[in-house]
Amino acid sequence: MRDHLTVALQETLQMVWVSAVLTALGGLALGVLLVLTDRGGLAPSAPVNRVLGLVVNIGRSLPFIILMIAVIPLTRALVGTTIGTAAAIVPLTIGAIPFYARLAETALREVDPGVVAAARAMGASRRQIVGKVLLREARPGLVAGMTVTVITLVGYSAMAGAIGGGGLGDLAIRYGYLRFETGTMIACVAVLIVLVQVIQMLGDLVVRRLSHK
Amino acid sequence: MIELHDLTKVYRARGRAVTALDGVSLTVAEGEIHGVIGRSGAGKSTLLRSVNVLERPDGGSVRIDGADLLTLSRDALRAARRRIGMIHQHFGLLGSRDVTGNVAFPLEVIGVPRRDRLRRAAELLELVGLSEHAHARPAQLSGGQKQRVGIARALAAEPKVLLSDEATSALDPETTDSVLDLLRRLNRELGLTILLITHEMNVVKRICDSTSLMRDGRITESGKVLDLLAAPGSELARGLFPLPPPTVRPGTTLLDVTFVGADAATPFISSLARTYSIDVNVLGGSIEEVGDTRVGRLRIELPGTPELNAPQIAHLRESGLTLEIAACATT
Numbered sequence A: 001m002r003d004h005l006t007v008a009l010q011e012t013l014q015m016v017w018v019s020a021v022l023t024a025l026g027g028l029a030l031g032v033l034l035v036l037t038d039r040g041g042l043a044p045s046a047p048v049n050r051v052l053g054l055v056v057n058i059g060r061s062l063p064f065i066i067l068m069i070a071v072i073p074l075t076r077a078l079v080g081t082t083i084g085t086a087a088a089i090v091p092l093t094i095g096a097i098p099f100y101a102r103l104a105e106t107a108l109r110e111v112d113p114g115v116v117a118a119a120r121a122m123g124a125s126r127r128q129i130v131g132k133v134l135l136r137e138a139r140p141g142l143v144a145g146m147t148v149t150v151i152t153l154v155g156y157s158a159m160a161g162a163i164g165g166g167g168l169g170d171l172a173i174r175y176g177y178l179r180f181e182t183g184t185m186i187a188c189v190a191v192l193i194v195l196v197q198v199i200q201m202l203g204d205l206v207v208r209r210l211s212h213k
Numbered sequence B: 001m002i003e004l005h006d007l008t009k010v011y012r013a014r015g016r017a018v019t020a021l022d023g024v025s026l027t028v029a030e031g032e033i034h035g036v037i038g039r040s041g042a043g044k045s046t047l048l049r050s051v052n053v054l055e056r057p058d059g060g061s062v063r064i065d066g067a068d069l070l071t072l073s074r075d076a077l078r079a080a081r082r083r084i085g086m087i088h089q090h091f092g093l094l095g096s097r098d099v100t101g102n103v104a105f106p107l108e109v110i111g112v113p114r115r116d117r118l119r120r121a122a123e124l125l126e127l128v129g130l131s132e133h134a135h136a137r138p139a140q141l142s143g144g145q146k147q148r149v150g151i152a153r154a155l156a157a158e159p160k161v162l163l164s165d166e167a168t169s170a171l172d173p174e175t176t177d178s179v180l181d182l183l184r185r186l187n188r189e190l191g192l193t194i195l196l197i198t199h200e201m202n203v204v205k206r207i208c209d210s211t212s213l214m215r216d217g218r219i220t221e222s223g224k225v226l227d228l229l230a231a232p233g234s235e236l237a238r239g240l241f242p243l244p245p246p247t248v249r250p251g252t253t254l255l256d257v258t259f260v261g262a263d264a265a266t267p268f269i270s271s272l273a274r275t276y277s278i279d280v281n282v283l284g285g286s287i288e289e290v291g292d293t294r295v296g297r298l299r300i301e302l303p304g305t306p307e308l309n310a311p312q313i314a315h316l317r318e319s320g321l322t323l324e325i326a327a328c329a330t331t
Helices: A002-037 A046-061 A064-070 A072-079 A085-109 A113-121 A126-137 A139-163 A168-177 A182-210 B044-051 B074-081 B099-110 B114-127 B143-155 B173-190 B201-207 B225-230 B235-240 B261-265 B268-276 B310-318
Strands: B002-013 B016-028 B033-037 B059-064 B084-088 B161-165 B193-198 B210-215 B218-224 B252-260 B281-290 B293-303 B322-328
Touching: A002 A046, A002 A085, A002 A126, A002 A139, A002 A168, A002 A182, A046 A085, A064 A072, A064 A085, A064 A139, A072 A085, A085 A139, A113 A126, A113 B084, A126 A139, A126 B099, A139 A168, A139 A182, A168 A182, B002 B044, B016 B033, B016 B044, B016 B059, B016 B210, B016 B218, B033 B044, B033 B173, B033 B201, B044 B059, B044 B161, B044 B193, B084 B143, B099 B114, B099 B143, B114 B143, B143 B173, B161 B173, B173 B193, B173 B201, B193 B201, B201 B235, B201 B281, B210 B225, B210 B235, B218 B225, B218 B235, B225 B235, B225 B252, B225 B281, B225 B293, B252 B310, B261 B293, B268 B310, B310 B322
Parallel strands: B033 B193, B033 B210, B084 B161, B161 B193
Antiparallel strands: B002 B016, B002 B059, B210 B218, B252 B293, B252 B322, B281 B293
8 A cells, every 4th residue: 555655646746746837837927917918007908818817717617627628639739648647737737827827916916016116117128027026026925826726736636537647636536435445545635634734834934935024 | 307398198987087187387407306286186196107107198298308208119218217216105115125126126127237236226325324224124114214215226327307206295204304305415416306296385395496386287386485485375385384364353454474585584573563653463473494595474463454554565565575465354
């Protein structure tokens, strides 16, 4: 059972880690675009904003298990296969990007508009304002949002067993539930609880480091 | 230095149009401190933000040292903004950077090398008296200190013009005075031209050379502070030296006498009383420093109607005093 558990943990970590990195990049980009194109933003554009908002909302309204199946053609095109850990990363990332985009958007909106105005008055370009003001000032909120997202990814990854992604959730269902191995079930759940705790603690630690209140 | 010509701006939101600027023209000479005063909603914030085009006016022209900023391309406008410093009511400091990082930020935007940035930031912090807080975070500073950081930051790129957006409105009176004195010193030492907006008469009184009164998107009065004080009927003068609403006793005349500079030394009341053998009653008044000049306003009561007092009034006018008949009894 210990071997199963170690392998499953590795699979979970791999799925979560890779999709978290991709989500951070994609979600951040989307979040920045949402803020920039909003009315009163630095590059206001109502059509772009509306389309992006719609895409994000559609992404967020699909249950993950359905999304996973819906994106199978895309997964095959990108990874070459539709089963396994690598294949699970595609739906995980697609599912998490809209989620994180909204959290990033909220964090970026918290940046004092007065600071942005001050940067504009200095002659800063939009690129400089995004990089040196918005992203930097919003770091605590962005990291806090990422912590929530990573924990959500841990939850999503438990469903990845449905497409052979493996991981702790898969182990818990196949061994713990279908084979009535209560011990395995409890072990899986315990490892997941510890994992989530560790992620939350690390996230909080970074947020505290970044806040200067 | 700053020439604003016929600026107009209308905000439209949900079918309602609000006129923020209704044909505003204003000139500020080099090395001058000009204060625009008005209530909130008068359009003064829009006016100030038009000067560096944070807010783009619908019409008119904005010339700073020559070129019309409204006709510039995006890049040229950014370059022009770098020569205009700005300080803000709520400071606008970056919470993620320390004081030095904030002061050096405009230089980072321009692309000045790190070593030069740090040296310049240290000089500026010395100038505003914050050297010992060079590595503090903005959140650790008091309001007055934050505004000093804001001022140092505004000066980093060596602008010739400084815009001040209610810079002291979030500060207590004592801190306000020290920040104003700093602005006055920078104006003198660096030849900085300052355009400020405020709703506090005290700011105008303390540091402004000239001032404008703004109301409903228009400038209704404008001029040198001392000239306005001497101008009869000036609303600004009344605002700067408020006297209580006049209550007149039958058969008397109330006069508001304004005296500026050397006039303040003339003992006009006793001379009036002696020359005309009348009793002069002082009902209220104040004497204050405007810049370096002493200015006073006095409300006096003379017996008799204004007609009867014509020689006395002429006498006061001849001695160079500005006066207004505040009220007189009808019978």
